[in-house]
Amino acid sequence: MANQPNVTFGALGAGRAGPGMSDAMSGWLLSAPLMLVLAFFLILPIIMIVIVSFWGATEFSIYPAFQFDNYEFLLSSPVTYQVFLATIKYAIITWVCTLLIGFTIAYFLAFHIRTQTWQIILFLLCTIPFWTSNIIRMISWIPFLGRNGLANSALVGMGIVDQPVEWLLYSDFSVILAFVHLYTLFMVVPIFNTMMRIDRSLIEAAYDNGATGLQTLTNVIIPLTKPGIMIGSIFVVTLVMGDFITVRFMSGSQKANVGRLISNDIALLQYPSACATAVVLLVTVLLVIAVLLRFVDIRKEL
Amino acid sequence: MTDKQKKDGLSRRSVLKGAAATAGAAIGSGAITGFPTIWAQNIKDVTLRQFGTGVSNLNDVAQKVKEDLGFTLEMTALDSDSVTQRAATQPDSFDIADIEYWICKKVWPTGNLQAMDVSRIKNYDKIVGIFKDGKLTPESEIAQGTAPHTVGFIPEPGATTFADEQTNWMTLIPTIYNADTLGIRPDLIGRPIESWSELLNPEFKGKASILDISSIGIMDMAMVCEAMGEIQYGDKGNMTKEEIDKTIGIFTEAKKNGQFRAFWKTFDESVNLMASGEVVIQSMWSPAITAVKSRGIDCVYQPLKEGYRSWGGGIGLSKSLSGLELDAAYEYINWYLSGWVGGYLMRQGYYSAVPETSKEFMSENEWGYWFEGKEATDVITSPTGDKLAEAGDKRDGGSFYDRMGSVACWNAVMDENQYMVRKWNEFIAA
Structure with a gap:
């Protein structure tokens, strides 16, 4: 008697291939759609890029080969190292600036704005610039910062400088300014998100125990916000390292980062050499992310 | 994709029109080219996709094509590198490539363009010598670099190398050129x-x-x-x-x-x-x-x-053009050389490949100022109506x-x- 429903159940189950399946199996099946998408649109293209990076190129075509010419030229040129250094420099400076600004904004939103309505309103306010394309937001800096632009006329008009300031535009300064402007929100969002989840009683407890504001910040809030900071950092660093258009426009084509090296190669139909550069860049970015992930276990913290 | 849809749409329409007009006139797309009346109707359905640098990809030209020839010309303006890239790697993405002669040298060997039959070009004889034998006047010396005539002809259709002299097969039909400084x-x-x-x-x-x-x-x-x-x-x-x-x-x-x-x-x-x-x-x-x-x-x-650093541009045909669309493209080329575009471009400071036809589309004052280097007798305006020079001004360089x-x-x-x-x-x- 006790067995019978079991048998029926088992047979039924086998028919639907449901409960009879192991957890591992259903896990694989559930993740299969995403895996397939990633395999087709991420893994395959990357494999392609790696393969083509060993190919050769003529003026107007590429031909299959297995040669190290592209890497040899890339790794033996001092320009490559300068450009990688410049890329990392942009990434670090932008990261520091966006982190400071982003953290401050998120902190203000999360802990100084009392009502949720206002939090939402102010948060949406932060996203308004994103309603226009980022190219437009970037290019609008150009007339502002130019030799005869608003910034310089204001500075000269107020008597702060005699001559227009040249380094405002087409310089590292303008490039980083644009980066910070474009990417700070990517820092604000995840940090704000993790801050909102901090249990307020922890802050009260810190206060009750006599911690100063600064101590609360460094001992309670920052450690608890680490996952948000890390996610924001990954966004900003990868975006900056992969960018080419901001560097091209804001430096007036005078400065280069790895992205521009790749885009120049593509423009000149040198796909294999572009692929080789892309592979080296990919490895660099992965290393940076690996290092970042050493600091915090995102899976655990989320 | 669009190409295929367009072709399907075309033959379907041609069948309908053929049935409505004379029975048996349109038997498949092959018949279209043979019947001028049907051809004239169908050409309105043709869309030619042209891409090139910003200099000559002008919407005014596309509008005028619609007016004069009846078919649609879609223009895409890109920078020179992107133009080269597109011509070399995406032959199906365009019908007409408006490229420079140095780009032609790079792109021609890919086989993405087809040579043009000189005998179908009405104003060929009037094209400036620079594009034919390289000489502006019989005494001129040929300058250094990729001079247009060196990449302007191929020995026979399908060839991927250039001919040393004029042949019946032209790579690009010269459209505009200028001397830069x-x-x-x-x-x-x-x-x-x-x-x-x-x-x-x-x-x-x-x-x-x-x-x-x-x-x-x-x-x-x-x-x-x-x-x-x-x-x-x-x-x-x-x-x-x-x-x-x-x-x-x-x-x-x-x-x-x-x-x-x-x-x-x-x-x-x-x-x-x-x-x-x-x-x-x-x-x-x-x-x-x-x-x-x-x-x-x-x-x-x-x-x-x-002296000047000079350049020349021309239009080339995609190798995938055929049938009615190819006819439309020849029509377009002949129209291009017939003067209106030339006049338009010359009033911007470029030169037309067939200056004498452009003359008819310019006022005497404009022709004198832009082409002959004479003092302007009246205000010179751009094709869009902006004032460029006063009476008495002369063109830089003569x-x-x-x-x-x-x-x-x-x-x-x-x-x-x-x-x-x-x-x-x-x-x-x-």
């Missing part, structure tokens, strides 16, 4: 500029610019280095590795010293750099000068004693024969192009 802001410079070497004059530190398109930029560099007396080239249009190293070396040093404010890649960028006063001397294209002037800012296309007669070199693709490109990349990154 440096653009300057006389109001901000305040003294005469006579030589290419002024581009690297420390006086203009932080106020100079050069274009970031390697094949063109290297020629400007060569003009400068030669004018400075730093390098004597065997052939500027086909440099040796040592010459490339030396040329780029000189410019890299200048760049590191802060000579350049920016580099530009598109027409608009060059206009903005000049108009905003960021730059007072730079490599520039003629209509960019026109664009700066039409904002009321003083700008001169300065003739220089070493007449057609003065300007095109002192071409020192053509935009070029060199044997060592790959090496040059890598060096150029280093220059930009340095």
Whole structure:
């Protein structure tokens, strides 16, 4: 008697291939759609890029080969190292600036704005610039910062400088300014998100125990916000390292980062050499992310 | 995809129309070309996709095509590098490629373009000699670089190499060309500029610019280095590795010293750099000068004693064009050379490949000013209506024969192009 429903159940189950399946199996099946998408649109293209990076190129075509010419030229040129250094420099400076600004904004939103309505309103306010394309937001800096632009006329008009300031535009300064402007929100969002989840009683407890504001910040809030900071950092660093258009426009084509090296190669139909550069860049970015992930276990913290 | 849909749509319509009009007139698409009446109706359904640099991809031209010929011309404007890339790698994405002759040298061997039958080009005989035997006048000397006539013909349809002389198969139908030099802001410079070497004059530190398109930029560099007396080239249009190293070396040093404010890649960028006063001397294209002037800012296309760097553009046909669309393309080419476009372009400061037909579409004053280098007898306006010159003004550089007669070199693709490109990349990154 006790067995019978079991048998029926088992047979039924086998028919639907449901409960009879192991957890591992259903896990694989559930993740299969995403895996397939990633395999087709991420893994395959990357494999392609790696393969083509060993190919050769003529003026107007590429031909299959297995040669190290592209890497040899890339790794033996001092320009490559300068450009990688410049890329990392942009990434670090932008990261520091966006982190400071982003953290401050998120902190203000999360802990100084009392009502949720206002939090939402102010948060949406932060996203308004994103309603226009980022190219437009970037290019609008150009007339502002130019030799005869608003910034310089204001500075000269107020008597702060005699001559227009040249380094405002087409310089590292303008490039980083644009980066910070474009990417700070990517820092604000995840940090704000993790801050909102901090249990307020922890802050009260810190206060009750006599911690100063600064101590609360460094001992309670920052450690608890680490996952948000890390996610924001990954966004900003990868975006900056992969960018080419901001560097091209804001430096007036005078400065280069790895992205521009790749885009120049593509423009000149040198796909294999572009692929080789892309592979080296990919490895660099992965290393940076690996290092970042050493600091915090995102899976655990989320 | 669109190509296929378009073709399907076409034959379906032709069948319907054929059935409505004369029975049995339209038996499949092959019959279309044979029947002018049906052809004339169907041509309205044709869409030709043209792409090219901003200089000649003008919406006014597309509108006029619709008016005069009835079919639709879709225009896409890109920078020179993107144009090359597209012509070389995406042959199905266009029907007509509006490219420069040096791009043709690079792209032709891919087999993505088809040669044109000269016998179907009505005004072929009137095309300027530069595009046929390379000589403007019988006495002219052929300048260095990729001169258009050297890549203008192929020996037979399907060939991927160029012919040494005129044949019945043309790679590109020449459309526009010009002699380029440096653009300057006389109001901000305040003294005469006579030589290419002024581009690297420390006086203009932080106020100079050069274009970031390697094949063109290297020629400007060569003009400068030669004018400075730093390098004597065997052939500027086909440099040796040592010459490339030396040329780029000189410019890299200048760049590191802060000579350049920016580099530009598109027409608009060059206009903005000049108009905003960021730059007072730079490599520039003629209509960019026109664009700066039409904002009321003083700008001169300065003739220089070493001569001009010249370029020429033409339209090529995609290899996938056939049937009715190919006919429409020939129709378009013949229309292009028949004068209206030529007049339009000449009033912007370019030259038409068939100047005599363009003359009919220009006033005597305009023809005198733009082509003959005479004093304007009345106000000169651009095709869009902006005032470019007052009565009494003369064109910078003089007449057609003065300007095109002192071409020192053509935009070029060199044997060592790959090496040059890598060096150029280093220059930009340095």
